[in-house]
Amino acid sequence: MEKILIAGSTGQTGKRVIEILNNTENFKPIAMIRKEEQKQIFDDMDVESVMADLEGDIEHAFKGIDRVIFAAGSGGSTGPDKTTAVDQEGAKKMVDA
Secondary structure, three states, rough: EEEEEEEEOOOOHHHHHHHHOOOOOOEEEEEEEEEHHHHHHHOOOOOOEEEOOOOOHHHHOOOOOEEEEEEEOOOOOOOOOHHHHHHHHHHHHHHHH
């Protein structure tokens, strides 16, 4: 079974991706979360989670991961600095990791 790390797992797209993967036999979704209180969302879905923030160190989140889905985004109400930090630099970090 392949483990798939989902960045942006708490957003609408990320949650939907996790639901789809969680209902397959070949894939195990791993939700990447930034806050401890988000863990309960995925515990209730019987989905493993890992704490990591795209603006910080994420290397540890990739241990044992086979594939990655990037569904993260800074949101429409954030400024250009946040958009660059999450959307652009976060994606680069994940590719590098």
